[in-house]
Amino acid sequence: MQVALKIWRANSSTGGRELCEYEVDAPEWATLLDVLDIIKDRHDGTLAYRKSCRMMICGSCGMRMDGAAVLACKTRMASIAESGHVPVISPMGNLPIVKDLVVDMEPFWAKFRAVKPYLQPGYTVPPANREHRISQKRMNAIHKESLCINCGCCVSECNAMESSPEFLGPQALAKAMRFVGDPRDGAKNERLEDVNGQHGIWECTRCYFCNERCPKGVDPRDAIAKLGAESIKEGIDRDMGAKHAKWFVHSAKTTGWLRETELVPKTQGIVESIKQARFALSLARVGKVPPPFPPHVAKDVRESRRLHELLHEQELGGFAGVVQGEAALAKLANGHVEGARDPYGPGSFPKPEGA
Ligand code: SF4
Ligand code: SF4
Ligand code: FES
Numbered sequence: 209m210q211v212a213l214k215i216w217r218a219n220s221s222t223g224g225r226e227l228c229e230y231e232v233d234a235p236e237w238a239t240l241l242d243v244l245d246i247i248k249d250r251h252d253g254t255l256a257y258r259k260s261c262r263m264m265i266c267g268s269c270g271m272r273m274d275g276a277a278v279l280a281c282k283t284r285m286a287s288i289a290e291s292g293h294v295p296v297i298s299p300m301g302n303l304p305i306v307k308d309l310v311v312d313m314e315p316f317w318a319k320f321r322a323v324k325p326y327l328q329p330g331y332t333v334p335p336a337n338r339e340h341r342i343s344q345k346r347m348n349a350i351h352k353e354s355l356c357i358n359c360g361c362c363v364s365e366c367n368a369m370e371s372s373p374e375f376l377g378p379q380a381l382a383k384a385m386r387f388v389g390d391p392r393d394g395a396k397n398e399r400l401e402d403v404n405g406q407h408g409i410w411e412c413t414r415c416y417f418c419n420e421r422c423p424k425g426v427d428p429r430d431a432i433a434k435l436g437a438e439s440i441k442e443g444i445d446r447d448m449g450a451k452h453a454k455w456f457v458h459s460a461k462t463t464g465w466l467r468e469t470e471l472v473p474k475t476q477g478i479v480e481s482i483k484q485a486r487f488a489l490s491l492a493r494v495g496k497v498p499p500p501f502p503p504h505v506a507k508d509v510r511e512s513r514r515l516h517e518l519l520h521e522q523e524l525g526g527f528a529g530v531v532q533g534e535a536a537l538a539k540l541a542n543g544h545v546e547g548a549r550d551p552y553g554p555g556s557f558p559k560p561e562g563a
Pocket of ligand 3: 258259260261262263264265266267268269270279280281282
């Protein structure tokens with residue numbers, strides 16, 4: 209098949225950038241990485257990019273295709289070539305460009321090292337010659353985080369890192385969760401303190417681009433949500449983000465409704481609320497501020513109260529209570545599945561009328 213690509217060529221020493229177009233003959237099974245290899249072997253040996261395993265394991269070949277991060281060795285070209293589209297290939301975002309598609313990974317590794325990606329001592333040592341046995345249920349909490357191959361695709365697309373380069377970022381935080389959730393680790397609360405620092409979990413804007421672009425299904429945003437829930441469970445809730453989350457949980461539990469009018473005093477305190485009084489009044493004048501009293505209570509408020517009780521009864525506090533995205537997404541994609549668990553079945557909340 210004929211495959212055409214446009215590649216942003218760049219050289220950090222000269223500062224020059226140029227969009228170059230290539231068209232090559234490639235086998236039907238070719239990936240983006242195979243096409244780059246053909247260009248380098250037969251057309252232009254000066255093209256620079258990284259690769260190693262060619263099988264989605266080493267994490268070397270992260271780059272952007274049409275502005276979104278991909279692993280070149282995971283991206284098949286047949287359907288793109290057939291459609292006649294000519295994709296634009298560029299280096300990953302949020303990292304300095306060294307040459308063409310090669311970025312400087314040092315800022316990435318610095319954040320990786322900052323979360324101490326290794327077990328800390330302090331756990332109970334198993335008897336001699338015995339392994340440390342951990343339940344499957346417990347390991348499920350960090351299963352996805354353990355799949356990370358350090359490719360940087362999530363970091364490339366993180367808009368919080370774009371505006372705040374000091375933000376620890378999705379990959380380092382997913383790695384932190386991998387150790388926070390590991391029952392063998394002896395430094396859970398120290399780790400939680402660290403990720404609650406100035407450029408930690410609460411700087412995430414929840415755009416979910418990291419979940420969307422991760423080629424290994426790590427879902428770093430879910431890991432950040434787990435770190436937030438575990439921090440609050442352990443009483444590490446000094447950040448405004450934590451107070452915000454706590455108030456939303458409280459208001460949903462008590463009224464089934466997000467009482468946003470009370471959000472500012474509950475998260476920023478009375479003094480800050482007074483400073484923002486003029487802004488609040490301007491919002492109130494155009495009907496954007498519902499009266500806080502009496503609080504609006506949702507018709508089926510018992511559902512949200514029961515849900516809250518269930519989490520406690522099932523001991524699903526902290527990271528264990530974070531709903532895993534794939535289950536919810538599968539339900540959205542497939543609708544009701546015959547024989548699936550009845551959400552209103554035994555042990556759950558009462559079925560509302562008409563449901
Ligand atoms: S969800 Fe948070 S960590 Fe993930 S890309 Fe968006 S801002 Fe970055
Ligand atoms: S979380 Fe996913 S996208 Fe980010 S570095 Fe790990 S494997 Fe790559
Ligand atoms: S070459 Fe190893 S992940 Fe692509």
